[in-house]
Amino acid sequence: MTKTATKQGFTSKPLFKQLLLLVLLIVLIEIMNLITGSNMLSMKNITKNILPQAVFPTVVAWGMMFIFGTGLVDLSIGAQVILGANIGAILAMDAGLGYVGLIIAPFIVIVICELVVVFCSEILKIPGWIAGLGSGLIFEAIMVMWTQARSKTAGSAVITLGDDLRVLGRWPVNVIIMVVIFVIVYLLYNRTSIGINLKAIGGDPGVSSAVGINRRKALVIAAVIGALIVGASAILNISKAGSISASSGLASLSTIFKALAVTLIANSLSAWVSEPVGAFGAGIFVSSLFNFLTIMGVQAGTLQEVILGAVVIICGVLARLNYKGVAK
Amino acid sequence: MADIVLKTEHLCKFFGATKANNDLNLEIPRGAVLGLAGENGSGKSTLASMICGIQKPTSGKMYLNGQEYAPANPVDANNHKVAMVLQELGVVGSLDPVTNMFLGRTGNFKSGPLVSLAGMKKEAEATFEKWNLTKVSLNGVAGNMSIENRKVLELARALSIDPKFLILDEISQALSHDNRKMLYKFIEHFTSEEVGGTILMVTHDLEEMMEICTHISVLRDGQIIDTRPTSEYDMDELKRLMIGREVSGDYYRADQEENYQDDVVLKVEHLTVPGELKDISFELHKGEILGV
Numbered sequence: 127m128t129k130t131a132t133k134q135g136f137t138s139k140p141l142f143k144q145l146l147l148l149v150l151l152i153v154l155i156e157i158m159n160l161i162t163g164s165n166m167l168s169m170k171n172i173t174k175n176i177l178p179q180a181v182f183p184t185v186v187a188w189g190m191m192f193i194f195g196t197g198l199v200d201l202s203i204g205a206q207v208i209l210g211a212n213i214g215a216i217l218a219m220d221a222g223l224g225y226v227g228l229i230i231a232p233f234i235v236i237v238i239c240e241l242v243v244v245f246c247s248e249i250l251k252i253p254g255w256i257a258g259l260g261s262g263l264i265f266e267a268i269m270v271m272w273t274q275a276r277s278k279t280a281g282s283a284v285i286t287l288g289d290d291l292r293v294l295g296r297w298p299v300n301v302i303i304m305v306v307i308f309v310i311v312y313l314l315y316n317r318t319s320i321g322i323n324l325k326a327i328g329g330d331p332g333v334s335s336a337v338g339i340n341r342r343k344a345l346v347i348a349a350v351i352g353a354l355i356v357g358a359s360a361i362l363n364i365s366k367a368g369s370i371s372a373s374s375g376l377a378s379l380s381t382i383f384k385a386l387a388v389t390l391i392a393n394s395l396s397a398w399v400s401e402p403v404g405a406f407g408a409g410i411f412v413s414s415l416f417n418f419l420t421i422m423g424v425q426a427g428t429l430q431e432v433i434l435g436a437v438v439i440i441c442g443v444l445a446r447l448n449y450k451g452v453a454k
Numbered sequence: 455m456a457d458i459v460l461k462t463e464h465l466c467k468f469f470g471a472t473k474a475n476n477d478l479n480l481e482i483p484r485g486a487v488l489g490l491a492g493e494n495g496s497g498k499s500t501l502a503s504m505i506c507g508i509q510k511p512t513s514g515k516m517y518l519n520g521q522e523y524a525p526a527n528p529v530d531a532n533n534h535k536v537a538m539v540l541q542e543l544g545v546v547g548s549l550d551p552v553t554n555m556f557l558g559r560t561g562n563f564k565s566g567p568l569v570s571l572a573g574m575k576k577e578a579e580a581t582f583e584k585w586n587l588t589k590v591s592l593n594g595v596a597g598n599m600s601i602e603n604r605k606v607l608e609l610a611r612a613l614s615i616d617p618k619f620l621i622l623d624e625i626s627q628a629l630s631h632d633n634r635k636m637l638y639k640f641i642e643h644f645t646s647e648e649v650g651g652t653i654l655m656v657t658h659d660l661e662e663m664m665e666i667c668t669h670i671s672v673l674r675d676g677q678i679i680d681t682r683p684t685s686e687y688d689m690d691e692l693k694r695l696m697i698g699r700e701v702s703g704d705y706y707r708a709d710q711e712e713n714y715q716d717d718v719v720l721k722v723e724h725l726t727v728p729g730e731l732k733d734i735s736f737e738l739h740k741g742e743i744l745g746v
Binding site: 137313318319322323326328329330332333334335336337338339396397404 | 491507527528529530532541544545546547548550553557558559560567568569571595609611634
């Protein structure tokens with residue numbers, strides 16, 4: 127007869143593994159720093175580049191955690207970010223609504239877009255990734271048509287935020303917002319019935335239904351929460367960049383490439399560390415890695431992505447080593 | 455049978471043309487351990503899943519403690535103090551054992567807007583303690599637990615609602631000798647006058663059924679063929695009722711005695727997987743059916 131172990135929190139992951147990951151993260155970043163001649167971890171580089179560049183992929187990854195967690199692999203999120211951010215900017219600038227338009231529009235637009243994808247997947251029984259890709263093409267096309275029409279009336283297809291509307295994208299406001307979102311996400315994901323039910327459905331829909339969890343209700347709630355978080359990322363992104371160009375042909379996927387990597391790394395490490403925390407660490411790591419590669423003169427767009435892809439695969443392999451069940 | 459806990463009247467469950475349960479009339483007295491005997495596909499698990507709210511009857515009625523009973527879902531069944539450990543259920547492997555115990559009911563542990571994890575753990579430990587269950591580690595994720603420990607966890611999950619009517623569907627198959635003893639002691643305690651619980655038990659192990667159950671209902675082709683106190687059955691009669699023809703001796707095939715050739719199809723020598731298997735060796739011959 128084995129006794130109930132009580133030396134660790136049952137919902138928290140083993141503390142030594144979490145500490146090990148933290149140490150590993152620090153060591154890896156410090157190694158990169160040493161290679162760059164300690165240029166990488168200068169206060170200026172941390173506050174100007176590493177932390178601000180971690181904000182968007184990390185926040186999107188938290189949103190994806192909720193959406194993907196239900197089993198809906200929605201690849202239209204990049205298109206949603208572009209559409210939501212641009213409509214926010216249009217309302218802020220062209221309609222003169224200022225921050226009200228900039229903040230409210232992305233939330234509303236992205237929640238509607240996400241519910242469209244959920245509807246396609248659930249009601250029309252289309253596989254989630256197909257529903258996402260199809261919807262993504264439509265969202266992109268809407269934005270392209272809108273900007274084309276705008277170029278005829280306003281003379282420019284690109285909507286640029288005025289400096290007075292970009293406070294949310296500046297250091298340290300953007301990082302403070304990220305930390306606030308992290309706290310909310312952590313509590314929602316780990317300490318509420320919504321988060322627990324979401325993880326149960328993502329883990330085993332059959333068992334979840336058999337114990338009385340309303341799958342469809344949980345899925346819609348998770349999609350709305352995920353969309354709101356992605357909406358926040360859209361606001362932060364356009365506030366930082368000033369403008370986001372419309373894209374077509376699923377080019378919007380590149381917008382969320384780093385966020386996908388962060389999500390995958392966090393998911394790979396989920397046996398060791400809670401996913402919101404994992405995504406936080408992974409976001410910092412990915413941002414540091416790209417910053418390191420940039421400082422080292424590694425070409426952006428090709429070799430940098432190759433290295434990031436390799437990191438994701440290594441994390442996946444490490445995670446499987448710890449798993450005793452059947453790999454899905 | 456004066457004090458009837460659960461009664462079914464003309465209960466039917468059809469899946470298209472398949473009549474999984476057809477006109478079931480059953481009365482289960484308080485304190486009974488009613489065994490459901492029947493071959494695969496006879497409708498035992500379908501009946502269990504209707505009682506615990508997973509499936510809805512096509513027609514017919516159920517009564518619990520004299521009141522009409524139609525659970526909308528498993529949580530509703532739990533609210534009526536009906537719980538189950540089902541053959542095909544299981545645990546969510548990616549979640550920790552304690553969360554698994556209270557899945558679907560985590561809202562009951564709210565402390566403000568948040569779920570009290572400490573409260574759930576305390577309740578989980580209290581459940582193991584109260585029912586004297588074999589303690590299993592509540593740390594890590596359930597996916598890393600052994601099949602046997604997962605079954606114990608499922609039993610604890612069912613008991614965590616403090617049920618008065620419990621369905622055990624093929625639970626003992628996954629249990630070791632020691633845990634079977636624990637289960638039998640639990641059943642005795644649960645159905646004692648002190649606790650006043652009632653059990654519906656589904657098992658393919660007829661010897662276990664004869665040993666444990668106070669009553670047995672035999673299902674065949676979705677219909678109840680017979681219900682009597684266990685003492686009124688003998689093994690041969692039970693087998694005959696289950697399959698609808700005379701069977702004597704072994705219910706399972708008796709024509710499989712060493713009817714295989716010398717050719718070795720698979721040979722395993724000293725197979726060891728650290729932490730999983732230790733020094734396993736065997737030979738599988740052509741035509742041989744080897745049970746592991």
